[in-house]
Amino acid sequence: MIVKATFSNKSKFKIMKKKQVFIGIDVSKATLDVFIYGFKHFFKVENSPKGFVVLLETVHKVTDCKQEDMLFCFENTGKYSRMLSVFFHTQAISFVMESALRIKKSLGLVRGKNDKIDARRIAQYTYEKQESLVPTILPDEKIDQIKSLLSLREKLIKHRTACKNGVTDLHDCYIEGENDFIKNIQQDLIKILDEKIKQIEKKIDEIIKNDDSLLKNFRLIISIRGIGKIVAYYMIAFTANFTAFVKARAFACYIGIAPFENSSGTVVGRTKVHPFANKQLKSLLNLAAMSAIQLKGEHQQYYVKRVNELGKNKMSTMNIIRNKLVYRVFAVVQRETPYVDLHKFAA
Secondary structure (H helix, E strand, O other), rough: OOOOOOOOOOOOOOOOOOOEEEEEEEEOOOOOEEEEEEOEEEEEOOOHHHHHHHHHHHHHHHHHHHHEEEEEEEEOOOOHHHHHHHHHHHOOEEEEEEEEHHHHHHHHOOOOOHHHHHHHHHHHHHHHHHOOOOOOOOOOOOHHHHHHHHHHHHHHHHHHHHHHHEEEEEEEEOOOOOOHHHHHHHHHHHHHHHHHHHHHHHHHHHHHHHOOOOOOOOOOOOOOOOOOOHHHHHHHEEEEEEEEOHHHHHHHHHHHOOOOOOOOOOOOOOOOOOOOOOOHHHHHHHHHHHHHHHHHOOHHHHHHHHHHOOOOOOOHHHHHHHHHHHHHHHHHHOOOOOOOOHHHHOO
């Protein structure tokens, strides 16, 4: 039996109907450990379409409730939870695919773990957080393809970097010509990887050009100075074409550039960003900010004035520029018009 995905373009932000049965699932490669909160019932099924059917039948039998009264919750474990999420999506079953770190942090001080305990803790988390949980809606199929291609691109870039470092090491550590054979192989690999990375980027371009909504937002994003096509790819992919994040502040929090107050009583500390972040996106936004301050315009003038004239910290200034770029991206997408640099019209 093959489960075919049908994806939705709708925003994931919607009001969840009041649920009565909360089911926690601990996902592993071969099995699903399931705990039904309130009924204290634990069982295990295969992580396969056949096992998913058994899962629903067992929950119905134990709880005697309707499908619309159930809420399933499990950790986002990548490819292992992928098939389960697609099954729930196609069956119109409410589920929350939650971050493992979010669940772990919410449980407080705990001791010991196994699959059964983890399933029970996830079920408990679902019950306690039911008012704030938002049901997961899988992104459009094209968004999923772009994310997969970007993931592959990252792997190839890491391999290419390793090869480049290997060539550099041969120059630094050996006599010229001593290891030409090894050097030539690594240079050949670099050329192959360069070509494959270009093919991946071309494929992403094709996906975007064949979708009017993606193409429109892509053009709006790259209208902002400092932001190139790679940053645009990532922002479209990780915002699910700007449906997963409603506000720029939420996205800034996700990538770890949003500043937070740090004070207690009369002690007022420095405002700082949180370490929990999407480091890949944060790094890309940093490169975009560095590019923006190299170009003549408002970002360059702001950086020079704040650092050179006011003596402010360089890194905090760069973080402000990163935030400016994110807010402008969301602004042009919501406004549906390209960015216009009014600074160049100033006298």
